[in-house]
Amino acid sequence: MNKGKKRFGGEKLSGLLELPGGLLGGGAHIELCANRQAIIDGKCTVLEYSDQIVRLNTGSGIIACTGTGLQICNLKNDGVTVTGRIRALTFDQ
Amino acid sequence: MFMLLLYRYITAYVKFRGMGGFPERFLNLCARSGIEIWDPRISDGVLYGCMRAADYKKCRKNAKKAGMRLKLQKKRGLIFVVNRYKKRYGLLAGGAAFFALLFFLSGFVWNVNIVGAGSLDNNRILSALKNAGVYEGCRRDNIDQKDARLKLLMELPELSWAAINIENSIVTVDCRQTTQPPASTENYEPCNIVAAKDGRIVSIKTYEGTTAVRVGEAVTKGQLLVSGTVDLTNGSTLFKHARSEIYAEITRTLDVFVPFVQTAEFTDEKPIHRRVLSLFGLEIPLFLGEIKQPYTSEKSIWQPEIGGVRLPLKITTAAFYKIHSNSFTIDKQTALAQAQQQMDALCSEQLGNTLLEKGPADIQTTEKGVKYIQQFICKENIAKEEKILINP
Numbered sequence: 001m002n003k004g005k006k007r008f009g010g011e012k013l014s015g016l017l018e019l020p021g022g023l024l025g026g027g028a029h030i031e032l033c034a035n036r037q038a039i040i041d042g043k044c045t046v047l048e049y050s051d052q053i054v055r056l057n058t059g060s061g062i063i064a065c066t067g068t069g070l071q072i073c074n075l076k077n078d079g080v081t082v083t084g085r086i087r088a089l090t091f092d093q
Numbered sequence: 094m095f096m097l098l099l100y101r102y103i104t105a106y107v108k109f110r111g112m113g114g115f116p117e118r119f120l121n122l123c124a125r126s127g128i129e130i131w132d133p134r135i136s137d138g139v140l141y142g143c144m145r146a147a148d149y150k151k152c153r154k155n156a157k158k159a160g161m162r163l164k165l166q167k168k169r170g171l172i173f174v175v176n177r178y179k180k181r182y183g184l185l186a187g188g189a190a191f192f193a194l195l196f197f198l199s200g201f202v203w204n205v206n207i208v209g210a211g212s213l214d215n216n217r218i219l220s221a222l223k224n225a226g227v228y229e230g231c232r233r234d235n236i237d238q239k240d241a242r243l244k245l246l247m248e249l250p251e252l253s254w255a256a257i258n259i260e261n262s263i264v265t266v267d268c269r270q271t272t273q274p275p276a277s278t279e280n281y282e283p284c285n286i287v288a289a290k291d292g293r294i295v296s297i298k299t300y301e302g303t304t305a306v307r308v309g310e311a312v313t314k315g316q317l318l319v320s321g322t323v324d325l326t327n328g329s330t331l332f333k334h335a336r337s338e339i340y341a342e343i344t345r346t347l348d349v350f351v352p353f354v355q356t357a358e359f360t361d362e363k364p365i366h367r368r369v370l371s372l373f374g375l376e377i378p379l380f381l382g383e384i385k386q387p388y389t390s391e392k393s394i395w396q397p398e399i400g401g402v403r404l405p406l407k408i409t410t411a412a413f414y415k416i417h418s419n420s421f422t423i424d425k426q427t428a429l430a431q432a433q434q435q436m437d438a439l440c441s442e443q444l445g446n447t448l449l450e451k452g453p454a455d456i457q458t459t460e461k462g463v464k465y466i467q468q469f470i471c472k473e474n475i476a477k478e479e480k481i482l483i484n485p
Contacts, residue, residue, distance in 0.1 A: 045121040049135050072133050077124045 028058035035086045038065055041079045046072070054082050062092040105146040105170025114160030116140035122155035146170060201373055202231050203262040203405045211270035213251055218266065221248040227257060227264055229405055230374025236264070263402065282480060283332035286319035288312045289477040292341030302335030312341065312475070321481055332481055339476045342449065345469050349435040351428045352462035357419050360389055364412035371407040379408075387416040425458060432456075432465035440469065447471040 013019075028042040040056060040063065047062065048055040049072060054065045070084035111119060116135050123130050123144075128151060133142035140161070144152065146168065156163045178184050205222060207215050222228060225244035227236055238257045245255050245266075255268040286302065293311050297304060302319040306312060321335035368379040391414075396407045423431075440448065452468030 045124075046117040049117050049120065049133070051135075072120070074129070074131055075120055075124050075133060076129060077127065 027060040038082045064090045105172045107146050107149050108143050108167040110164045111140035111161040119159035128152050202264050204403050205264045208267045221245050283321050284478045284480050285321045286335045286337045286476045287479045288316045289475045290343050292343035294341045296340045299337040341475045348466040350464045351432040360414040364414050367411045369409045373405045388413045428463040432463050447473050
């Protein structure tokens with residue numbers, strides 16, 4: 001309940017400061033370079049890893065990156081870089 | 094990317110393989126405990142990846158938690174290469190000797206470059222610099238830049254400015270040549286014009302002074318032709334710098350001698366090579382003995398360069414061609430023909446355009462050869478300045 005309030009407060013503050021929604025709410029920051037590279041900033045853990053799918057659990061949900069020749073380039077505590085030919089990026093709550 | 098690879102090579106890393114268990118869990122545990130894994134790849138349930146060599150032992154606990162068995166595949170890095178050769182003392186000694194030599198040699202001047210010398214000969218500047226203590230092979234610390242600069246300027250007055258810059262082992266001498274003012278053509282020193290040779294005057298052009306002779310007169314050497322003294326009507330005397338062109342017909346005698354016994358010289362086709370090794374200005378001959386016979390020589394210098402820097406190593410090769418002489422005798426007719434040829438050449442060289450008329454030739458034949466004597470009538474400017482000595 002408290003977490004939901006905090007997240008709601010973050011969303012509200014983002015709206016007041018005209019920042020992108022979810023930026024202050026603990027969501028992952030994702031950068032896509034065409035369909036070749038996805039840089040995901042924020043704490044995340046690997047749920048599934050193969051050359052066709054990379055599923056990552058971020059604080060705000062699960063991100064599934066599907067495609068071919070996918071590879072985790074750099075896995076750190078505060079981010080991950082996925083390279084390869086990305087076909088789709090989906091979000092599951 | 095290159096810097097990253099270099100950094101990883103210097104800090105050393107390992108390639109590993111993880112089998113069984115849960116690779117994703119292992120990756121998460123490693124990320125959480127600060128162990129960086131790069132290029133992870135899962136193929137047929139086997140995890141491949143790289144990590145820093147120092148982290149490999151730390152991640153065994155994570156592997157155990159994830160139910161994986163880790164196996165080292167490759168070790169990469171500088172420390173592994175050093176470890177491989179650490180018992181080879183020769184390499185260590187060689188490396189140490191290399192750096193010691195490099196340190197020792199960097200204390201000397203390797204190259205002396207000259208910039209902005211203009212038409213002045215570089216060899217003269219190098220010679221002056223050597224006298225000032227700056228030369229290839231001298232100790233870099235011994236160079237007193239200010240003193241050497243002053244010595245260089247004093248020895249070469251043609252230089253108006255010079256700077257000696259030392260950059261590592263290269264000395265660059267930047268200099269500028271003096272621009273000399275044009276020499277004054279005006280001369281106001283009082284003088285007379287006298288005859289330089291005996292002859293008969295054919296033309297007179299006097300610009301300053303009082304002419305003392307007339308056209309057609311015969312004059313002797315040293316006779317006054319134009320006086321620089323002008324007597325004024327008020328009784329005083331004015332001394333001037335007399336200027337005049339006085340042409341006279343003069344007789345000149347030329348002679349050549351052609352001996353019957355002559356010597357022809359020829360050189361060997363195959364040269365004898367002599368090499369000298371120069372190392373930091375020290376010259377080491379790479380040969381024994383000397384060539385006593387007369388010779389002609391050609392010199393070539395080989396000096397290696399790396400990246401535009403001349404190394405202080407130079408090999409000078411001199412090719413010596415021995416000269417052999419051969420004596421032979423010629424007859425009178427040939428000697429006479431040679432004498433005529435030589436006389437014509439001498440005449441055109443010494444008389445040139447002044448020649449008016451050729452006189453009769455006198456040929457004297459002796460036991461040793463032919464002497465060819467000929468008189469010429471020439472037209473020459475015989476005006477010669479002679480200072481007027483005035484006692485104050």
